[in-house]
Amino acid sequence: MEQKCAATKLVLAIYLALSAQIKADDHTNAVNLADLSFLCKIIALTKAQTTDFYNADSDSAPIAKLQLLNMSLSDPSWKAQFPKIQGNKPDTPDYCKGSNEKKACKGQYATREAAARGAEEPMNLPGKVVYPDKTLATEAGQATHLLVKATLAAAISKKDTYDRQNKPTLQNFKTNVKDALDNIVYGQSAAGQTAATICKATAEADRQSSCKLSKMAKTVCGTAICLCHNDGTQNANICGGATSTTPTAFRTTSMAAVYDKIHEKCGLTPVPNLTSGYIAALATGLLSKLKTKEANLAAKVYLGTITSSNDCSSEANKGCVDFTEISEGNGDAPISAELWPTKLLEIASNLRKAEQALTAKHETQTTLSTLQKQAEHLYEHLQHTPLPPEQAKDHTSQKTQGTTADDCKSPAETVDQCPSASRIYNITTKECKPKAGEESTAAGPGDAAAGENMKEEKCRGKKKNECKDGCKWEGKECKDSSILVNKQFSLMVYAFVSLVAF
Known part of the structure; x- marks a missing residue:
């Protein structure tokens, strides 16, 4: 029993020793592991959540509600232009027959007709109130309509500004950011691809000519292959364990299949939140990781571990990518804007614009909702505003005030x-x-003011229990109720206007 236990312990010790040796061998020559880890962070950008940017449309429901309120408060003769039609509707409504822009007019008519139908239903209106014509004809009713109409105009203007200045940026987000990231990382869309097919990477005649930014390393995945792949001459796991499959030479053929192990390793990188600041930081960080080396009286800019001949050819335990093409000090021609480090900065800029457009969309939505609530409050408040009393008709005085003729x-x-x-x-x-001497005379300019004074006089001096029939008690005195209505509504209008940012 003791011998069996000792044998088991020996086997376990050998297994642990071999595991440790294998693990150590995986990383003995991992000279490019840190550089691969950095590239994996760029590769992980393609997995970031981007759906928040896809819906460029702002919610038009608040404007539809404001159109309904505006129609409900409109003059009856205006609403009559949008009648409820039974049966088939005419191709061109009467409202548009005189228009030179019939297509636009029909769209406008459809919007207003829908508002007219909605305004007929109390359930669609604040306080479930459809106001009678006599209420709409009062000063309070007309002022409410003007304010709601102005609020509708402000909402339409706000939405039009967003649609014109910001909406196109979000509509182009997929092309300018999401698809652009896939292209610089893989050379194609990542959708539907496997680890063995996702990377478009075609080699040149050898490793040195392949591993340049304008050649196979024109994608991030191609750069990772140059940095890590075991081609037989470069025969070590210089990016850590299991980042190379069967050694494959760089020979004018697709290297997509050799990327699969690198892709699996990069799959361990946490998926980041996609922000313009993060992408810009990665682009800047990449430049900070580049090194320089003198070669044949010229400076070589590279990522990784350069060979003893100061280039990115194939050599045991060495592997690098030639970044000299993005070095201003080493070239005579302008740097290509299509090289992926430059495109990465462009994507960061496009994402920043999309972030600003998304913020503008949220701000627009908040403003529209606020305008809707303010207009609803004003509409509902109108039902609490008493109507001015109807003045009794005095035929005797009317006849006296008439002319002799x-x-x-x-x-x-x-x-x-x-x-x-x-x-x-x-x-x-x-x-x-x-x-x-009996000719008629026109009313003088003071007659209107005299009429207002007469209104005040009829209520002045009355006691609280006598303050009725067109009069209303306010504070410590009896006043004409129509004057109080106008005063209260004026204060309400002032308060509302101070809240609306037109």
């Missing part, structure tokens, strides 16, 4: 139709004219 029928068939007390009757012409 008002009682004269001319031509008059008989003298009886022309009172002799104040008129002169001409039998020949049958004319009935006022006597001298």
Whole structure:
């Protein structure tokens, strides 16, 4: 029993020793492991969540609600232009028959007709109230309509500004950011690909000519292959364990299959939140990891471990990528904007614009919702505003205030139709004219003010229990209720206007 236990312990010790040796061998020559880890962070960008940027449309429901409120408060003659039609509707409504832009007019008509139908249903309106025409005809009703109309105009203007300035940026997000990331990382869309097919990487004649930014290393995955792949001459795991499959030479053929192990390793990298600042930091960090080496009286800029001949050819335990093409100090021609380190900065810039557009979308939505709530509050408040009392008609005073000529029928068939007390009757012409000094006079400019004073006078001095019939008690005195209505509504209008940012 003791011998069996000792044998088991020996086997376990050998297994652990071999495992440790294998693990150590995996990383003995891992000179490029840190550089691969950095590339994996760029590769992980293709997996980041981007759906927040895909819906460029702002919610138009608040504007539809404002259109409904505006229609409900409109003059009846205006609403009559959008009748409820039974049966088939005409191709061109009467509203648009005189329009030179019939297509645009039909769209406008459809919007207003929908608002007219919605305004007929109390359930669609604040307080479930459809106001009668007499309420809409009051000063309070007309002022409410004007404010709601102005609020609708402000909402439409806000949405139009977003649609014109920001919406196109979000509509182009997939092309300018998501697809662009896939292209610089893999050379194609990542959708539907496997680890063995996702990387488009075609080698040149050898490792040295392949591992340049304008050649096989024109993608991030191609750069990773140059940095890590065991081609037989370079025969070590210089990016850590199991990052190379069967050694494959660089010979004008696709190297996609040799990327699969690298892809699996990079799959361990946490998926980041996609932000412009993070991408810009990666682009800047990449430049900081580049090294320089003098070769044949020229400076070589590279990532990885350069060979003893100061290039990126194939050599045991060495592997690098030639980045000299993005070095301003070593070239005579402008740096290509299509090289992936440059494209990475461009993507960061495009993402920054998309972030700003998304913020503008949220701000627009908040503004539209606020305008809708303010208009609904104003609409509902109108039902609590008392109507001005109807003034009793005094026929006697109306007749007294009329002109002397008002009682004269001319031509008059008989003298009886022309009172002799104040008129002169001409039998020949049958004319009935006022006597001298009895002519009518026009109302003076102070008459309107006098009328307002009369309203005040009829209520002034009354006790609280007598303050009725067109009068209302306010504070410590009796006042004309129509004046109070206008005052209260004016204050309400002022408060509302101060809240709306037109």
